[in-house]
Amino acid sequence: MKSSKISTIRVGTRESKLARLQTDTVIAILKTSFPDAKFEVHPITTGGDKVLDRPIVELGGRGVFVKELEEALLEDRVDFVVHSLKDLPTDLPAGLTLACVLSRQDARDIFVSNKATSFMELAAGSTVATSSRRRAAQLSALRQDLKFVDMRGNIPTRIRKLEEGQCDAMILAAAGLLRLEFDDKITQYLDLDICTPAVGQGALAVECRDNDKDILEMLACIEDKDTKDEITAERAFLDVLGGGCSVPAGALAQVQADDQTKLKLSGCVAALDGSEIYRDSISGPREYAHLLGKALAKKLQDAGADKILEELRLSTPNVVSPP
Numbered sequence: 001m002k003s004s005k006i007s008t009i010r011v012g013t014r015e016s017k018l019a020r021l022q023t024d025t026v027i028a029i030l031k032t033s034f035p036d037a038k039f040e041v042h043p044i045t046t047g048g049d050k051v052l053d054r055p056i057v058e059l060g061g062r063g064v065f066v067k068e069l070e071e072a073l074l075e076d077r078v079d080f081v082v083h084s085l086k087d088l089p090t091d092l093p094a095g096l097t098l099a100c101v102l103s104r105q106d107a108r109d110i111f112v113s114n115k116a117t118s119f120m121e122l123a124a125g126s127t128v129a130t131s132s133r134r135r136a137a138q139l140s141a142l143r144q145d146l147k148f149v150d151m152r153g154n155i156p157t158r159i160r161k162l163e164e165g166q167c168d169a170m171i172l173a174a175a176g177l178l179r180l181e182f183d184d185k186i187t188q189y190l191d192l193d194i195c196t197p198a199v200g201q202g203a204l205a206v207e208c209r210d211n212d213k214d215i216l217e218m219l220a221c222i223e224d225k226d227t228k229d230e231i232t233a234e235r236a237f238l239d240v241l242g243g244g245c246s247v248p249a250g251a252l253a254q255v256q257a258d259d260q261t262k263l264k265l266s267g268c269v270a271a272l273d274g275s276e277i278y279r280d281s282i283s284g285p286r287e288y289a290h291l292l293g294k295a296l297a298k299k300l301q302d303a304g305a306d307k308i309l310e311e312l313r314l315s316t317p318n319v320v321s322p323p
Contacts, residue, residue: 006037006079006214006215006218007038008038008039008040009037009038009039009040009079009080009215009218010039010040010042010077010078010079011023011026011027011039011040011041011042011078011079011080011081011082012042012044012069012072012073012077012078012080012081012082013041013042013043013044013069013081013082014043014044014045014046014069015043015044015045016154017154017156017180018154018155018176018179018180019082019084020041020043021179021180022082022084022179022204023041023082024041025102025179025204026082026102026204026206026222027039027041029102029222030218030219030221030222033218033221033222034218034221037218042072042077042078044068044069044072044078044081045068046066046067046068046069066081066083066087066088066089066207069081069083069207070092070093070096070207073096073207073208073209074093074095074096074209076209079208079212079215080099080206080207080208080215080219081206081207081208082204082205082206083204083205083206083207084175084176084200084203084204084205085101085199085200085201085203085204085205085231086173086197086198086199086200086201086202086203088200088205088207090199090235090236090238090239091239092207095209095210095211096207096208096209096210097207097208097209097210097216098205098206098207099206099207099208099215099216099219099220100205100206100219100220100222100223100228101200101203101204101205101206101223101224101227101228101231102203102204102205102206102222102223102224102227103224103226103227104202104203104224104227104230105174105175105178105179105202105203106174106175106178106189106202107174107175107197107201107202107203107252108173108174108189108190108191108192108195108197108202109135109171109172109173109174109189109190109195109197109201110171110172110173110174110177110186110187110188110189110190111169111170111171111186111187111188111189111190112159112162112169112170112171112172112177112185112186112187113162113168113169113170113187114162114163115168115169116168116169116187117187117188118187118188119139119142119143119169119171119188119190119194120142120143122143122146122168122169123168124145124146125145125146125147126146126147126168126169127146127147127148127149127167127168127169128146128147128148128149128167128168128169128170128171129148129149129150129151129158129161129162129166129167129169129170129171130148130149130150130151130170130171130172131150131151131152132171132198133247133248133272134196134198134247134248134249134250134270135171135195136148136248136272137248137270137271137272137273137274137277138194138195138196138248138250138268138270138274138277139171139194139195139274140270140272140273140274141270141271141274141275141276141277142194142274143274144274149167151166151167151170155172155176155177155180155182156180158170158172159182159185169187171190171195173197173198173201173202174186174189174202175201175202192252192266193279195250196250196251196252196266196267196268196279197250197251197252198250199231199234199235199237199238199249199250199251200231200234200235201252203227203230203231205231206219226255226260229253229255229263229286229289230252230253230254230255230263230289231253232253232289232290232293233251233253233263233265233289233290233292233293233296234251234252234253234265234293235293236289236290236291236292236293236294236297237249237251237265237267237293237294237296237297238251238293238297239293239294239297240293240294240297240298240301241269241297241300241301241305241309242309247309248269248270248271248272249267249268249269249309250267250268251265251266251267251268251293251296252265252266253265253266253289253292253293255286256283260286261285261286261287262283262284262285262286263283263284263285263286263289263292264281264282264283265281265282265283265292265293265296266279266280266281267279267280267281267296267297267300268300269300269305269308269309271308271311276304276308278300278303278304278305280296280299280300280303281296282295282296282299
């Protein structure tokens, strides 16, 4: 156990139940190493939390769920902030750094429905809700006979909308439901070759000022090295393709169980209408995680993904869920 050099540590978080739970998880882990440390939680409302009647991709600007948190850091109102890593763009503002990532929850996407036991068994014409262009793009490649619509809101709100019949099914990240103990709502875990996850999905990230040595030292103590190497490869992949969470690309890196010195990275880029989809993978030493990510992105670009990325960045979902 170590002694904290700071009397009270101010922690920024989004206000949702899931965000607060994730922040509490980070604080609890820190307290095991720094039992004398005192933490003060500062809830912050982000642009993505305020505007619920428009698709995420229409909101523009930096990551819609991180901008206000980063402003609080830059203005010295908090000492660190906790993110779902998939919400964090690859280009951080000057003065801030990704201080650590924690052990990853299940990275897969999941299918939730009370009308079918699996995605492929959904009736033709069914409405599938998701706020993710990446999910809609990949799943449209499998099922051209379904209607994908944008749906916003926190997880309990989305589940309520499904139960009220506002859609026939929805696609969500497994990690959020598992952390909220909504396991019983999960109908099917989607295989990686059906829906490659968002970069960083399932991982928690902590961001702080890059000159705050005491905070950086503290956070380094709780970093998960396997997850750090995995997300380094994934974020390098996304950075080459565009860097934002609205780019319809997915990637998942995994330290190999039979040789933990190596990393396998799988990536995907799909046209929003499902007409084209590019998938590939690459393996190599985990010490070259960043280079592996860049190499896989270039591989997909050369295969043809590059010509659809610009069109996909400009397209937006045309059906918006009510608040």
